[in-house]
Amino acid sequence: MKQARIPVAIIGSGNIGTDLMIKIMRHAQYLEMGAMVGIDPASDGLARAARLGVPTTAEGIDGLLALPNFKDIRIVFDATSAGAHARHNEKLQAHGVQVIDLTPAAIGPYVVPVVNLEQHLNAPNINMVTCGGQATIPMVRAVSQVAKVHYAEIVASIASKSAGPGTRANIDEFTETTSRAIVEVGGARQGKAIIVLNPAEPPLMMRDTVYCLAEEGADENAIRASVAEMARAVQAYVPGYRLKQEVQFERITAERPLNIPGLGRLSGLKVSVFLEVEGAAHYLPAYAGNLDIMTSAALSAAERFAGRHQAQAAARGEQK
Template sequence: MKKAKIAIIGSGNIGLDLMFKVMKNPNLEMSLMVGRNNSPRLQQAREMGIRTSDQGIQAIIDEPECCDIVFDATTAQVHIMHAPILKKLGKITIDMTPAGVGAWVVPSFNMEENMDKDNINLISCGGQAVIPIIGTISRIVPVLYAEAVNASGSKSVGPGTRENVDEYTHHTADAIVKVGGAKKAKAIIVINPAEPPIKMHNTVFCIVEKLNEEIEAKIVKALNSIVDEIKTYVPGYTITTPPQFDYERNLVTTAVEIEGAGDYLPKYSGNLDIITQAGVRVASAMAERM
């Protein structure tokens, strides 16, 4: 099988972690890393033998044959400008920002029905962590309200994430409704400065239409199954608080923790690792269809 050629725009933490994961994937070939001229990470990519450019998206415009799939690891505002250009060039784009331009995809939950799309949006790190949980519950019983609290270590939250906090919370909540199936939703992000840095921790609260022993058993079984699926591409994904059921309030509560793979970023950076793992999972699946 021919490998899909990959270009990454954005040489920040996510861009470099993506690069390392792409290089490990048997279906993908790292072709071009695009970043800022003075970026030490761009220099690091260059020293590893990866072709680099400091010309932004112009590098792909000038040589569109350099890649089949483009990861955009810039910001939501920048991706909104990039998206129509990459579409015109005929490129498959995997958007790592909360821009929300393309189809919203969580690999374990709705990837297969979106394989024909040319712009894939990975929502957010929190979205990747909690939508499979909320969506799995909503397939069993209607979720009237869902709330997700994402706590991540300060050292693993870079300037791009901090600049996009409003987009993150609104976009993640919107995706919990539109992809996860909840009627209403709220997303909260907590940046924790503790030392040593905490792993990414997500607490999920779902108020459902009704609860009984049969529904509880179905939810427990389905959550175990979806976690096994997530672990195929995010091995550090773990349920730390098994689902708790409050029959009086029709409330389901659970919590998950994500430890990163340690490819480029420290293992505590599970908030970044889950979205880069998801992106590479989608790119690899698309490469198999080329």
């Protein structure tokens, strides 16, 4: 018999949380909405959830814990802020709930689904890095799978209109979290992240540039193929993710090396990858690809968690 879907809750009824709710309700295979949680009773996200029949609370984490159906919720997404997440996680872990963190708090391991999700299926808390990290770290990883990467730098340019209060309040955490994840997940020896809030009108889609300095003698054709394969893997859950042009290469010679702070003067193969992320426009505008890639990555991770839970239950003969 077919198993019941796993109820999930979303903490944060802003743009990211609301878009994630709509994605779950439209596209999830193993999940269903169990609760939408906020702190503003007048928020559009809570109102929309209520209209869709989703249990809601405007009392934050404590309100979630008090909901009658909380005992059935197995996975919780946190789409609030890095500062609030520590408190939320502490309370949820006491109940054995698996937490997917969409803030830059980085309490749990960094996860980019196409790169390292399978390594962290038992983690009680996973961190989805940042929008820039979800877009660019797969490309750094694609290069590092082929050649040693001394240094990787990413520039994420997003429409100012797509940067809400949470994003603006976490700019420092964005750059620090993304820089660390470039190393820990992407495989670079050293990383740097830059975010640009573009005020252009009409708003521009998310654009990302990835620069890698790989070892001398790296195979350009192998890197090009690895990047293309990784782009296709990301497109499986973010259809609007695409390369804007062919991968660019430049040989940096020992006679004219790059001076990289912390690493010194290095030569090698400079690899430049140019990306665009168009959102699916489920709740947010299509130009808000930076938010769409976060919610899509989080949904992909949760679906994998839930599918694993279902398979384990089936193996125990707990089919419903």
